Amino acid sequence: MTAPLILVQDLHKQYETALGPFPVLKEVNLRMDPGDYIAIMGPSGSGKSTFMNILGCLDQPSSGDYILNGQHVATMDKSALAKVRNRTIGFVFQGFNLLSRTSLLDNVALPLVYAGVDKPTRHARAKRLLERVGLGQYLRSLPNQISGGQQQRVAIARALVNEPRLILADEPTGNLDSKTSQEIMALFDELNQEGISIVLVTHETDIAEHAKRQIHFLDGSIVSDTANKKPVEENSMEAA
Amino acid sequence: MFGAMLGEAWHAMGANRLRTFLTMLGMVIGVGAVVLMLAIGQGAQESVKRSIDTMGSNLLIVLSTPPGMGGARAATGSIPSLTVKDAEAIAELDGVSAVAPTVNSSAQTIFSSNNWNTSVIGTTPDYLDVRAWSLSDGYTFTDSDIRSGTRVALVGRTVVDNLFGDISPVGKTIRINKSPFIVIGVLESKGQSLDGRDQDDTIIVPLTTAQRQLFGSQFAGSVRMIMVQADSTEIMSLVEDSINNLLRQRHNIREGADNDFFVRNLTAAANSAAETTRTMSLLLGAIASVSLLVGGIGIMNIMLVSVTERTREIGIRMAIGAREYDILLQFLLEAIMISVVGCLIGLAFGIGGALLINMLSQTAIVISSQSVVLAFSVAATVGIFFGFYPARKAARLNPIEALRYQ
Numbered sequence: 001m002t003a004p005l006i007l008v009q010d011l012h013k014q015y016e017t018a019l020g021p022f023p024v025l026k027e028v029n030l031r032m033d034p035g036d037y038i039a040i041m042g043p044s045g046s047g048k049s050t051f052m053n054i055l056g057c058l059d060q061p062s063s064g065d066y067i068l069n070g071q072h073v074a075t076m077d078k079s080a081l082a083k084v085r086n087r088t089i090g091f092v093f094q095g096f097n098l099l100s101r102t103s104l105l106d107n108v109a110l111p112l113v114y115a116g117v118d119k120p121t122r123h124a125r126a127k128r129l130l131e132r133v134g135l136g137q138y139l140r141s142l143p144n145q146i147s148g149g150q151q152q153r154v155a156i157a158r159a160l161v162n163e164p165r166l167i168l169a170d171e172p173t174g175n176l177d178s179k180t181s182q183e184i185m186a187l188f189d190e191l192n193q194e195g196i197s198i199v200l201v202t203h204e205t206d207i208a209e210h211a212k213r214q215i216h217f218l219d220g221s222i223v224s225d226t227a228n229k230k231p232v233e234e235n236s237m238e239a240a
Numbered sequence: 241m242f243g244a245m246l247g248e249a250w251h252a253m254g255a256n257r258l259r260t261f262l263t264m265l266g267m268v269i270g271v272g273a274v275v276l277m278l279a280i281g282q283g284a285q286e287s288v289k290r291s292i293d294t295m296g297s298n299l300l301i302v303l304s305t306p307p308g309m310g311g312a313r314a315a316t317g318s319i320p321s322l323t324v325k326d327a328e329a330i331a332e333l334d335g336v337s338a339v340a341p342t343v344n345s346s347a348q349t350i351f352s353s354n355n356w357n358t359s360v361i362g363t364t365p366d367y368l369d370v371r372a373w374s375l376s377d378g379y380t381f382t383d384s385d386i387r388s389g390t391r392v393a394l395v396g397r398t399v400v401d402n403l404f405g406d407i408s409p410v411g412k413t414i415r416i417n418k419s420p421f422i423v424i425g426v427l428e429s430k431g432q433s434l435d436g437r438d439q440d441d442t443i444i445v446p447l448t449t450a451q452r453q454l455f456g457s458q459f460a461g462s463v464r465m466i467m468v469q470a471d472s473t474e475i476m477s478l479v480e481d482s483i484n485n486l487l488r489q490r491h492n493i494r495e496g497a498d499n500d501f502f503v504r505n506l507t508a509a510a511n512s513a514a515e516t517t518r519t520m521s522l523l524l525g526a527i528a529s530v531s532l533l534v535g536g537i538g539i540m541n542i543m544l545v546s547v548t549e550r551t552r553e554i555g556i557r558m559a560i561g562a563r564e565y566d567i568l569l570q571f572l573l574e575a576i577m578i579s580v581v582g583c584l585i586g587l588a589f590g591i592g593g594a595l596l597i598n599m600l601s602q603t604a605i606v607i608s609s610q611s612v613v614l615a616f617s618v619a620a621t622v623g624i625f626f627g628f629y630p631a632r633k634a635a636r637l638n639p640i641e642a643l644r645y646q
């Protein structure tokens with residue numbers, strides 16, 4: 001049995017509000033092995049984003065354990081967490097979250113700046129990834145000069161630039177039309193086949209079907225955790 | 241890493257040019273003002289110091305009338321109250337090392353076809369010692385010249401430049417108010433006096449010659465001024481008192497009546513002038529520093545606005561791996577860059593302004609490397625000091641809240 005990439009045990013999260021403590025996650029348990037591909041679904045307000053933020057070391061649970069890559073996240077200090085976000089995890093957001101005044105090349109290269117990589121290497125790696133997501137001719141463009149689907153490709157390139165083991169994507173296709181969504185999902189599928197573990201949140205069943213496993217949240221708890229029957233390849237064959 | 245951060249800071253500065261320019265303006269004005277004020281202040285100090293150095297040490301002067309009244313009395317033709325005999329008596333007092341009675345007036349001088357109006361001083365050989373004045377060429381006159389009233393003259397640098405040009409003056413004959421004088425020496429240049437006169441625009445002749453042959457002979461034996469050098473600075477007020485007593489006695493001034501002469505401690509006056517300019521330049525610098533402080537507060541203000549505006553950007557950076565330190569450094573570098581660039585522009589304006597003032601008004605200026613270094617390091621410190629709080633505020637943002645910020 002391989003060591004899990006993610007191990008979440010008895011995780012709780014509550015927000016302190018003016019009306020008292022407000023529980024958002026209740027007793028969440030999850031185990032994810034390297035190479036897994038999980039789609040998280042559930043109604044709005046069920047705690048999916050909150051859970052993703054905790055997985056991404058952007059937020060801390062109120063109680064319970066989160067072990068990432070064999071390390072207890074609770075024991076890490078701020079700069080160790082920053083390093084995990086930089087090296088181990090790649091984020092893809094619904095709103096793309098690119099720096100608007102910065103060229104696509106520099107956007108993609110930015111995580112490498114914080115990793116202390118020298119400039120020629122930064123630029124070479126960023127360029128290679130932009131070419132890989134089909135945007136090799138837009139290196140010097142600004143984010144507002146390209147379409148939403150293209151911006152999301154840039155965000156994926158940025159998430160990949162430090163060769164993470166895990167990609168966390170919170171509604172990555174939420175702002176995109178269905179054709180563009182399928183293109184983005186094809187990219188995720190490809191990355192997963194290369195061995196990168198992926199957790200993505202979505203409201204669309206056809207997006208969730210790309211994953212190997214589907215988890216459903218309801219009121220801060222996981223209510224179902226099932227393996228997808230159809231392999232991804234067949235699915236895309238049908239669509240074609 | 242650092243290079244990339246510098247590049248980003250530069251980029252951020254260019255992102256909102258007008259705002260960056262306005263923020264920088266505070267710095268530009270602050271540094272410019274400091275540099276300009278230091279240049280003027282130090283220039284004033286420098287010229288006062290030079291005047292004092294060339295004045296002669298431990299000097300008292302005795303004037304025949306109080307200053308300000310001299311013109312009126314002279315015009316009415318009253319007899320100057322001081323005499324050569326007074327000077328000789330003062331020379332006998334304890335603590336007096338040298339005495340030089342003088343008469344002076346302006347006179348027209350001519351050499352070949354050149355005319356020059358200058359101030360002619362008639363005095364004794366001790367004058368040069370009292371004023372610590374040496375000759376750059378030739379030799380001075382002696383007591384025997386005083387006794388026989390020879391027509392010899394020592395000429396100042398300015399007179400030489402205007403009358404002789406490139407010709408060596410020693411041995412030449414000039415005319416002072418039409419009488420011929422032989423130039424026997426050239427005075428070392430002294431520059432400006434404390435009251436701004438050109439000390440080199442002068443001719444020195446033996447006292448008796450001046451009295452008898454230049455300024456009319458009706459007041460033979462009277463002098464306008466007696467310069468007195470004391471043995472040391474400490475006893476100057478003592479000497480001042482004994483001169484007062486001696487002259488009141490000699491002039492038969494009754495108890496309670498006003499002096500018909502006036503004693504002034506030149507060295508004390510000079511020192512207080514030096515003190516005044518020092519205070520003035522400190523004050524100028526202090527006032528200018530306030531504008532530097534205001535510039536710094538402007539930077540802090542803008543950086544705080546910038547941090548708020550860019551909260552989401554900070555969140556994104558944190559999500560992809562920026563440490564607190566990276567964010568801190570980024571905003572600190574921006575603040576420092578604004579203040580340093582502002583400082584450089586301010587330096588240029590300050591130095592340019594100082595040179596312009598010097599050119600237009602002949603005001604002495606001193607641009608010392610210390611004041612440039614001072615202004616620069618103050619600017620960098622202002623950048624760090626006023627940039628630190630906003631930068632720390634940015635670095636301490638919670639990544640999740642920063643990302644959610646709209």
Ligand SMILES: Nc1ncnc2c1ncn2[C@@H]1O[C@H](COP(=O)(O)OP(=O)(O)OP(=O)(O)O)[C@@H](O)[C@H]1O
Pocket residue numbers: 015016017022024042043044045046047048049050051
């Ligand atoms: N900072 C906060 N303070 C208080 N409550 C919060 C805070 N952030 C989120 N919540 C609450 O936590 C609950 C879960 O929010 P979350 O964003 O995780 O939902 P979600 O499942 O991602 O929903 P959606 O599908 O709409 O994105 C919501 O009820 C929300 O109001």
Ligand SMILES: [Mg+2]
Pocket residue numbers: 048049050170
């Ligand atoms: Mg959500």
